[in-house]
Amino acid sequence: MKNLLFILSLLTSLMTFAQVVPGTTTDFDNSEIKGSDSSKICYYLSAGISISNTGSSTFSKTSYPSIEFGGTYDNFGLGLVAGRGNLDFNSDAIQNYWYEVKTSFNQPIGPVNVYGLFGIGNYIRTKQLFIEYGVGMSLNIKKYAIFVQSSNWDGSDYISTGITYNF
Numbered sequence: 001m002k003n004l005l006f007i008l009s010l011l012t013s014l015m016t017f018a019q020v021v022p023g024t025t026t027d028f029d030n031s032e033i034k035g036s037d038s039s040k041i042c043y044y045l046s047a048g049i050s051i052s053n054t055g056s057s058t059f060s061k062t063s064y065p066s067i068e069f070g071g072t073y074d075n076f077g078l079g080l081v082a083g084r085g086n087l088d089f090n091s092d093a094i095q096n097y098w099y100e101v102k103t104s105f106n107q108p109i110g111p112v113n114v115y116g117l118f119g120i121g122n123y124i125r126t127k128q129l130f131i132e133y134g135v136g137m138s139l140n141i142k143k144y145a146i147f148v149q150s151s152n153w154d155g156s157d158y159i160s161t162g163i164t165y166n167f
Helices: 002-018
Strands: 041-052 063-073 076-084 097-109 112-123 129-141 144-153 156-166
Touching (some): 041 076, 041 144, 076 112, 097 129, 129 156
Antiparallel strands (some): 076 097, 097 112, 112 129, 144 156
């Protein structure tokens, strides 16, 4: 079941990007967010879910939700991310929650932005640090964006999907 959800999430995200036709209402004009000054600092808020295909654990133990607030300047981004280590709420403790400082570099390719990311984080009230690195792409629709990314987070591979609101 977990593998099926993983594959469906990936296919849904890829099909969304495949439906973009330049000149349609989903075609994105960077001036809507950045204005006429392309070096303007822009802020964003993102929410997402990350799904892993590791081991024989359940979906709730290998997936995690997150929320991110950050800013971009030109093609560089810096964000603060917070979330829960998994979706299994049977044993809730503060150590299940984490925070991360994440950087990114993006390159627009038509209506899609392709990006690389790197982050360092910590589980709350622990000494356990982790890193995240990966690549992704997002499709901007006016002030919103949907994204899909592949990353290695705390030693496990994840596919993440979500939505972003650009201020």
